[in-house]
Amino acid sequence: MTYDRGRCEEISIRVREHILAMSTDGGCFTGASLSCADLLVYLYTSYLNVQPDTLKDPNRDILLLSKGHDVPALYGTFAELGFIERERLANHLDCNDHIYWHPNRAVPGVEFHSGSLGHLLSVGMGMALSIRMEQRASRVVVILGDGELNEGSIWEAFQVAHALHLDNLIAIVDRNWFQANVRTEELIPLEPLDEKFRAFGWNTARVDGHDFDALHACMSSLPLGTGRPTVVIADTMRGKGVPSIQERPDRWFCNFTHDEVAQLTDELHGNAVATLVSPTLIVR
Amino acid sequence: MNRYELLLRDRCAIDPRVMVLTAENRGHMRNVPQYLGDRFVDVGIAEQTMLGMAAGLASRGRVVIVHALAAFLTLRAFEFIRDDVAIPNLPVIMVGMVPGILSDGNGPTHQAIDDVGLMRGLPNVGVFAPADEEEFVEGMAELLDNPRPCYVRYVGTPTSYYREERTTLHRGVVVCDERECCPEVALLTYGAMLPHALLAAQKLEQQGVSVRLIHMPMLAPLDEAIIVEALNDATMTVIVEDHLIRSGLYSAVCEIAVRHRIAAAIHPIGLMTWFPAGRLPQVLRVTGLDADSIASRIRTLLNNESAPERPTSDEIPA
Numbered sequence: 001m002t003y004d005r006g007r008c009e010e011i012s013i014r015v016r017e018h019i020l021a022m023s024t025d026g027g028c029f030t031g032a033s034l035s036c037a038d039l040l041v042y043l044y045t046s047y048l049n050v051q052p053d054t055l056k057d058p059n060r061d062i063l064l065l066s067k068g069h070d071v072p073a074l075y076g077t078f079a080e081l082g083f084i085e086r087e088r089l090a091n092h093l094d095c096n097d098h099i100y101w102h103p104n105r106a107v108p109g110v111e112f113h114s115g116s117l118g119h120l121l122s123v124g125m126g127m128a129l130s131i132r133m134e135q136r137a138s139r140v141v142v143i144l145g146d147g148e149l150n151e152g153s154i155w156e157a158f159q160v161a162h163a164l165h166l167d168n169l170i171a172i173v174d175r176n177w178f179q180a181n182v183r184t185e186e187l188i189p190l191e192p193l194d195e196k197f198r199a200f201g202w203n204t205a206r207v208d209g210h211d212f213d214a215l216h217a218c219m220s221s222l223p224l225g226t227g228r229p230t231v232v233i234a235d236t237m238r239g240k241g242v243p244s245i246q247e248r249p250d251r252w253f254c255n256f257t258h259d260e261v262a263q264l265t266d267e268l269h270g271n272a273v274a275t276l277v278s279p280t281l282i283v284r
Numbered sequence: 285m286n287r288y289e290l291l292l293r294d295r296c297a298i299d300p301r302v303m304v305l306t307a308e309n310r311g312h313m314r315n316v317p318q319y320l321g322d323r324f325v326d327v328g329i330a331e332q333t334m335l336g337m338a339a340g341l342a343s344r345g346r347v348v349i350v351h352a353l354a355a356f357l358t359l360r361a362f363e364f365i366r367d368d369v370a371i372p373n374l375p376v377i378m379v380g381m382v383p384g385i386l387s388d389g390n391g392p393t394h395q396a397i398d399d400v401g402l403m404r405g406l407p408n409v410g411v412f413a414p415a416d417e418e419e420f421v422e423g424m425a426e427l428l429d430n431p432r433p434c435y436v437r438y439v440g441t442p443t444s445y446y447r448e449e450r451t452t453l454h455r456g457v458v459v460c461d462e463r464e465c466c467p468e469v470a471l472l473t474y475g476a477m478l479p480h481a482l483l484a485a486q487k488l489e490q491q492g493v494s495v496r497l498i499h500m501p502m503l504a505p506l507d508e509a510i511i512v513e514a515l516n517d518a519t520m521t522v523i524v525e526d527h528l529i530r531s532g533l534y535s536a537v538c539e540i541a542v543r544h545r546i547a548a549a550i551h552p553i554g555l556m557t558w559f560p561a562g563r564l565p566q567v568l569r570v571t572g573l574d575a576d577s578i579a580s581r582i583r584t585l586l587n588n589e590s591a592p593e594r595p596t597s598d599e600i601p602a
Contacts, residue, residue, distance in 0.1 A: 113367075119364065119367055120336070121336070124340060126344075130344035133323075153333065157332075160333045
């Protein structure tokens with residue numbers, strides 16, 4: 001895998017266009033998708049040993065999206081890298097396809113479905129354990145949400161993964177500091193997160209999740225030590241790249257008008273700021 | 285080594301796919317870790333993580349047997365079973381320890397008396413309720429031959445309660461049927477209740493009541509044919525189960541009767557709510573699940589078809 005920052009930047013802009021395009025006609029979790037877009041683009045272009053033609057290769061690396069609601073970022077990345085046809089994204093929320101608000105294994109590249117939070121760290125542990133027994137070099141990368149860390153099953157899994165010395169397991173926390181309509185620290189404070197992970201016995205790193213060079217430096221330095229799993233806290237920004245919805249508690253799940261999507265796409269490219277009129281979904 | 289330990293040891297030796305996981309529950313297989321090496325994993329008191337891991341292992345082509353107390357397996361980890369095993373239909377065999385009445389002294393938190401209902405409600409998941417160790421071990425061998433998601437109510441009683449040739453896991457078994465046609469009572473049961481139902485059937489026969497006793501080791505998928513035949517043949521069908529009567533075998537039999545438009549007298553002898561904790565023989569008596577109570581209840585039902593049913597609300601005190 002060759003790292004090329006320019007390529008990452010180009011692809012990440014197109015992935016964000018896809019996310020915005022899926023944020024209408026039923027909508028999607030736009031903000032959370034934008035926060036992990038750069039992460040997924042970096043991982044699939046520059047880190048993971050998996051290509052559209054190696055999806056059945058037992059030696060491929062595995063990525064699991066445990067915070068499944070950011071799947072537009074995953075499918076956008078898959079479309080740009082040839083895992084799926086770009087046109088297929090237009091099937092978003094069409095029952096005749098499998099492209100909806102959470103990942104489905106029927107879409108090439110999806111290794112395991114998700115939706116309910118707090119599941120895929122333990123599923124990833126099973127895969128990592130099997131891979132170790134198979135004596136393969138594959139790595140298992142699990143993307144967790146920061147809000148997802150509220151779930152007890154995550155901390156159960158953190159303890160067991162440490163006990164099993166799963167050093168081929170990497171958890172990456174998309175630390176966008178929001179969960180649904182509130183800031184994480186105002187609801188269930190998570191910090192100091194790195195200290196918590198260290199106390200659980202994991203190798204711990206922290207990185208700017210939107211800085212490709214920093215991501216590359218961080219991921220290239222892994223594993224940080226043998227015999228322990230690794231967690232990377234990627235500090236990100238919800239809604240990153242689209243200032244009108246960036247870090248706004250009320251822009252969590254977004255179902256924009258077509259006109260708003262056009263304006264936001266302009267905004268993504270550095271043009272005029274959008275005027276948003278569509279209602280927001282507030283759950284809290 | 286007990287028969288189950290021998291099965292695990294031998295299967296792991298010949299089938300590299302098999303993995304054995306437990307959530308700190310290894311009383312019935314204490315001797316296997318030394319033979320299984322890294323194929324045996326004790327995750328500690330972490331049922332959810334165990335089920336997620338089992339799914340991850342199964343997704344790599346492994347066949348995984350997990351063990352935990354039945355109540356914690358089916359309740360604490362329920363969503364992990366549903367999402368990570370049932371939805372992708374992965375070959376994870378889930379063995380629940382001390383199910384139903386066997387929980388005796390633990391109290392209501394540990395009583396898996398809704399487990400059959402929960403598990404049979406899940407698409408893709410089988411439910412196996414053996415009556416004794418022999419049936420358990422043979423059923424596990426069959427599940428390992430054809431791996432699929434299945435919940436197993438563990439019963440390790442060394443006595444074998446019936447001698448007929450053990451058939452496939454999908455079939456119900458007629459354990460005794462003196463008249464062979466049109467008995468007064470068709471008695472359906474499963475798991476740890478079989479010996480008590482068998483004793484009750486013998487008492488009834490001695491008193492001149494003809495009984496066809498049917499053991500249903502597989503509660504999902506169910507052997508519908510044997511149930512339909514019993515409903516049609518018998519004057520009365522009675523279901524004995526150490527499970528809540530709603531959602532267990534009684535419910536399943538009623539569903540079948542309705543679907544086949546059979547107007548039959550169907551009576552439950554089961555649990556209405558959590559049972560008082562105590563030693564097993566007393567628990568059986570106070571819940572009406574010992575042989576004497578079962579036989580007596582059936583005689584009452586036969587003598588007076590219009591006798592008021594036992595209350596079926598949730599209001600019965602434990």
